[in-house]
Amino acid sequence: MSIYQHFRPEEKEFIDQASGIVEQVKGTYAPKLMGFLDPREQFILSSIVGKDSEVILAFFGGGDGVERKRALLYPDYYSPEEADYQIALYKIRYPKKFLTLEHRQILGTLMSLGIQREKFGDILINDESVQFVAAKEIDSYLAVNLEKIGNSSVTIEPIPLTSILVPKEQWQEETHTVSSLRLDAVLSTGLNQSRQKVQTLIKAGKVKVNFKVTENVSAECRESDVLSVRGFGRVKIISIDGKTKKDKYRLTLGMKK
Known part of the structure; x- marks a missing residue:
């Protein structure tokens, strides 16, 4: 099974880049430092490295609670220090x-x-x-x-x-049911806004899925997606917990204003 099947088509470029760096670390048997990655990119990179015994992956962004972090990939002989993250x-x-x-x-x-x-x-x-x-x-x-x-x-x-300042924002977990996993449906429920209002925000370029702007109101949401709406905050799909007897999806959402 191809790794691309687990992610969105627009993430292919990053998957290829990350996979190349993993192979580089294996081939050179030397550490490799990447730039700052958003949480979605960190998740993808972690998935690519998986349980590979030849490459160890660590993240650091400067302090506790930060979102964007640099990734350091290194062989098992290497002992990284904070200074290595530059x-x-x-x-x-x-x-x-x-x-x-x-x-x-x-x-x-x-x-x-x-x-x-x-x-x-x-x-x-x-x-x-x-x-x-x-x-x-x-x-x-x-x-x-x-x-x-x-x-x-x-x-x-x-x-x-x-x-470094410690961010005070924390995800507030809530349980919801939605009729579908469409972006407009999930955001309408998570933000307690009308579907029409949410569609207008999406079409205006005010919505990001995993830190990338999208204008596709019918994009299918997946587990671990982070949905950002300018002026409203963020919704994170923590888990998709199956369906109800009325065939609705049960979701655990994280809310951050």
Whole structure:
């Protein structure tokens, strides 16, 4: 059975990339560090490595509770250390009296610098501080080029990983039944919104499935999928628990505002 059958067609490129890296580690008998992966990519990579005795897989994203993490694949003789992940943590200094920074503004600015998404980890915000995680290899580039967010001047300060903010968000589990596993049906139930409202959001490009935008209202949802809706939060399909006597699907969903 092909591994592609277990995943979505649009994930084939990442599967091929990850499979190639696994084979590279086997062939060279040397460790290989990947960029920051979202939770879905971490799941796919873990599935590819499986119980392969020739390759060990570990993740680290800078601290507890972070979402995006770098993957380190290595042979059994190797003993990895935190420094092997090449992760840097930065604090953003900005005029707090006149400006409130939001996640989308910071990410948009970082991406506008022409650096790939895999070079950035989590963006962490609380009332006192704004931080972001990045790959150490772009440290000098960030120091020179990250001078503004929007119209406001900012500076970044490297700080120890021990100072990383701990995300407070937790998944709240709920049990639901849905008539089908279509994206619009699952989101309508999970968000307690009308199906028409959800379809409008999907068609407007405001919905992501596993961190990728989709406009397909009838896309079939699967176990472990993460559905993100701009302005509403996230819904995670923790498990599909069979069907009811009325032929509806019973789901355990995780909710995060």
